[in-house]
């Protein structure tokens with residue numbers, strides 16, 4: 833049986849009520865702390881991307897999105913976990929589910945632009961850093977990758 837405290841990662845359908853909750857989480861976790869508004873390039877391709885949500889019961893507490901880059905490469909983006917449940921393995925569960933979904937797509941490589949503040953989190957999960965830091969959405973990022 834699943835308790836309210838067990839995290840379940842599953843797909844969120846674009847345009848659904850859960851997608852509206854996802855937009856709020858992305859705004860609250862990824863944009864509000866930077867004084868920015870989610871929009872433009874953040875959401876332009878939402879309709880064609882895979883959305884995975886982490887749920888505690890019916891409560892959405894995390895999100896990750898997948899963009900198809902080429903036949904064998906996908907991009908991980910918009911990784912966000914509700915700060916009230918950080919450090920409980922939800923980010924790891926999202927990345928694990930993302931990697932499973934990427935393999936199902938036939939991908940052999942995951943790429944991303946990672947916040948420097950989150951770099952150690954991804955490194956722990958086997959992602960390597962490529963090149964120097966650069967500014968994206970006003971803060972330092974690095975390119976990271978993993979073969980799957």
Ligand SMILES: CC(C)(COP(=O)(O)OP(=O)(O)OC[C@H]1O[C@@H](n2cnc3c(N)ncnc32)[C@H](O)[C@@H]1OP(=O)(O)O)[C@@H](O)C(=O)NCCC(=O)NCCS
Pocket residue numbers: 861862910911912913914917918919920921922923924925945946947949950951952953956
């Ligand atoms: C980065 C983030 C997704 C991690 O989610 P989380 O649910 O707190 O992570 P987990 O609990 O699954 O952590 C997995 C491991 O990584 C470690 N970890 C998590 N965030 C870390 C960080 N910023 N720096 C160093 N280690 C970190 C955890 O301690 C844990 O280690 P352990 O397995 O040895 O105990 C989350 O902090 C977040 O949403 N941050 C704000 C938005 C953000 O930066 N998103 C990423 C954009 S690229």
